[in-house]
Amino acid sequence: MPRLWTLLESELARQRGHLFPWVPVVLAIGIGAFFSLRSDPSAKQIGLAFCVAIGAALSRRFVNETLQIGLVCIGVFAAGFGIAGVRAQMVATPLIEFRYYGPIEGRVIAIDRSSSDKPRLLLDQVVLQDMAPDRTPHRVRVSLHGDQRWIDPEPGMRVIMTGHLSKSPGPAEPDGFDFQRHAWFQSIGAVGYTRIPALVLELPTDGPMWARARHALSERVQAKLEGQVGAFAAAIMTGDRSAIERETLDALRDSNLAHLLAISGLHMGLLTGFVFASLRLALLLVPVWGLLWPVKKLAAAAALVVGAGYLGLSGGNVATERAFVMVAVALLAVIFDRRVMSFRALALAALIVLVLRPETLLGPGFQMSFAATTALVAVFGAWQRSDVSQKIPRVLRPVAAVFLSSLIAGLATAPVAMAHFNRFAEFGLIANLIAVPAMGIVVMPSGVLAALLMPFGLEGIGLWAMEWGLSWILTVAHQVSSWDEAVKLVPSPPASVLPIGAMAGLFCLLWQGRLRWIGIAPAVIAAWIWVGATRPDVLIAHDGGLVGVVTDQGRALSKAKGAGFAARIWLENDGSALSQSEAASLWPENTGIQHVSGKRALQGFEGCHQGEVVVSNQTLPELRCLTFDASILRHTGAVALYRDKSEWRAVTARHRKGVRMWHGDVPEGPENQRLTGLLRTDQ
Structure with a gap:
């Protein structure tokens, strides 16, 4: 010892x-x-x-x-x-515990697009009919369906509409992403939609300053650049993605170029680097200034101010915060004549983000951003310490740097992307090698030039060159994503895989000495757990509106329409390319599972035999078979069933997630006496 x-x-x-x-x-x-x-x-x-x-x-x-x-x-x-x-x-906010239908009034503070590609408004200062202020959510999110041609929403605008609201849905499956937790940390107490045209009560007079500036700049850019090129330019310059269509987003994701949409280290580094180098060169062109003034420090200070403004304008997502902190540390080191230590800068950035917003730890943005940056810092640090770079011809070094950075970032983020999005872009490295240079050489410098000329109404000069660069990137994205087998679909891993893999990677990169290679062992274990994982034999939606059963051809769904959100998540988590209608066509006649959906189906329900499973979004009478109806699912949430010889083993969202403040009111007591003795339940 x-x-x-x-x-x-x-x-x-x-x-x-x-x-x-x-x-x-x-x-x-x-x-x-x-x-x-x-x-x-x-x-x-x-x-x-x-x-x-x-x-x-x-x-x-x-x-x-x-x-x-x-x-x-x-x-x-x-x-x-x-x-x-x-x-x-x-961030606590009251939650709506019932299905609300009526007038919804509030101030627009953000605009984006829903998963169904519809405009979506985030409202604060909410007013709901017959609801006391202390019971009204601080924020609600409403998707605009139907004919909404009469409204052009802007941040600060006060709107009113008639729509549906309810609490955010729970996980689509027991081990799935917790949407209620995600909404809670945005102070969103209800989500919903309207099919009736929204009306404007007041034009923007106040509201978040940065949001209004972001919207104004985005509108000005899109007025000069039409279509998806303008939407892409607005996303890069302001962080406003509300005009990015689903088709464009899918093409960027399938070609592994979606990171170019997020204002992250690449954008922040290119912007501040361009400002720093340009201003320093401009000051040095005047010999007196170059001799008398600390030109390098002045350029660093100016770049820091520009970076801070870019952070505020972008909305301050995780990747942007991390990038700004690292850039700020580097520029402050220049100002105070200190040496920049990259791992320390990265650790400081992580500390600041985690202290301010600890919930980001669980999101793909934080995980992918820091995975890529940690790997890049480690690899390029080793690159600089070795003499490998000196053996490469000077003219080819930038190409080698782009190739290496794309390769390392892609390898580091691939497991996270596969775990969260169930896909791996086969040709992502090729797409990045072709597209990323255009971002650095053309797009970002042109964007800076457009911003500088905008007060004089001459932004079109910079945007013209920016349009060329972005058109090239979108062409690459659509072309690469159209190739055969461009995307490999993978099933979701168990919850333990990412933490184990992350600790393994961190130990290999951060630990000093030969013991670092011990981290390979847990990485192999994580991969083994992922490969050996099995998907549930049966999945039941949290409200009983959909059932999914594994067959030899893939997961069969009980309905071709309705509950599309759960259907999409289940099929993605299976690593399946089937659509909901295709999966519904696989539903076998004799599965031993009955789905009783709706009051009309309940009237025609003739009962069940022992050993069968009945799922319903209605309340069923007491039956001899295993039953999951509205009264049970209200307590359990989504359910996964695994067949274990002659009996079922159930895993519920309640077991996996527990009951936390963001889940709202959950009925007390055991699941239901009808479940007792009919199945084994994982606690």
């Missing part, structure tokens, strides 16, 4: 000076622990977590260096748990 302790001390001593990047990792583990709970911690428990963090910080000075590292880990873990708890309370 003493020898083992000595080995531990010597290994930790070798990490001296390289431990700071592990701080956000431990913080993320604490945040993950909060979200993994099945019930909400009390205020006392949150307070205790902060006490532990403070106690660990104060007591570390009284122990040796090895124990100090342990105390720091405990303190940072507890801080992450507490920060997530405080954040969950800060």
Whole structure:
């Protein structure tokens, strides 16, 4: 034991000076622990977590260096748990626990598009009929269906409409993405739609300053550039994606070029780098200024201001925040004559994002952004320390850098993209090698030029060149995505795969010394778990409106229309390319599973035999067979059934997710006495 302790001390001593990047990792583990709970911690428990963090910080000075590292880990873990708890309370909003239909009034604060490619408004200052202000959600999100030609929504505009609202739906399947949690952290208490034309009550007079500026700039860009090229330009310059059509988005995703839409490290780096280099060169052209002024520092300060403005204009998503923090650290290092340490800058960016918005840890944006950047920093750091780059002809080095960065970023983000989006772009590297240079050489410099000329009404000069570059990128996206087998569909992994794989990758990249290669073992384990995972034999929607059964040809669905959201997610998670109508045509006649959907079907229901399963979105009488009806599903949420010899094993969303504050009111008590003895339930 003493020898083992000595080995531990010597290994930790070798990490001296390289431990700071592990701080956000431990913080993320604490945040993950909060979200993994099945019930909400009390205020006392949150307070205790902060006490532990403070106690660990104060007591570390009284122990040796090895124990100090342990105390720091405990303190940072507890801080992450507490920060997530405080954040969950800060964004709290009343939830609508019933289906509301009536007038919806509110102020537009954001505009985007729904999964059905319809305009969607995010409203605050909400007013609902016969609902007290303290019971009204702080924000609601409404999709605009039907004929909406009479309204051109803008941020700050007050609108009214008649529509449907309800609480965000729960997970489409027990291990699926929790949409209620996602909505909670945006303070969205209800989602819905309207098919009746929305009306304008007041034109924009106030509202979020950045949102209004974003909308105004987006409208001006799209007035000069028509079609999807203009929508692409608006997305790059302002972060406004509301005009991007589903077809364009799918082409960019299938060619692995969707990252060009997100204002991330590439855009922030190109913008600030262009401003820094251009301004520095311009100042040096005047010899007196170059000799008397700190030209390099002035250019860095100007680039920092421009980057901050770009962050505010873009809406401040995770990728942009991370990119700005890293750029800010680099530019401040230039200003204060300090050396830039990339892993430290990346760790600082992760800390800032996680402290401000801990919920982003669970989203693909955070995971893909930091996976790509961590891998790039590690690989290019090794590249610079070696003499490999010197062996490449100078003229080919930029090409080699683009190739290497595209390859590394693609490999690092591929597992995350596959886990969240169930697809892998086979020709993504080719598309990036062709398209990314156009973004750096043409699009971003032209965008800066257009922004500088916009006050004089001459932005068309810059936008003309920008149009050429973006047209090229869209052409590449559509061409590559049309190739045979351009996209490989993959099934969703179990929940443990991404955390295990992330820790394996981080250990290989951040740990110093040969022990880093131990991280390969958990990476192999994660891959083995993913490959060996099985999808549920039966899936039941949270409201009983749809059933999916695995067949030899793929998952068969009980309905060709309706419950399209759940159908799409199930088929994607299966790694299936079938449409809902195609999956419905596979429904076998004798499955032993009956779906009783609607009151008319309930009237014709003739009962069931023992061993069968009956699913309904209505309330059924007591039956001898296994039953999932509205009264049961109201408590369980979505259900997955696995056939285990002669009996069924059920996994419910209630078991997996528990009951948290973002789930609202869930009926108390056992699932239902009719389930007892008819199946085994995973707790």
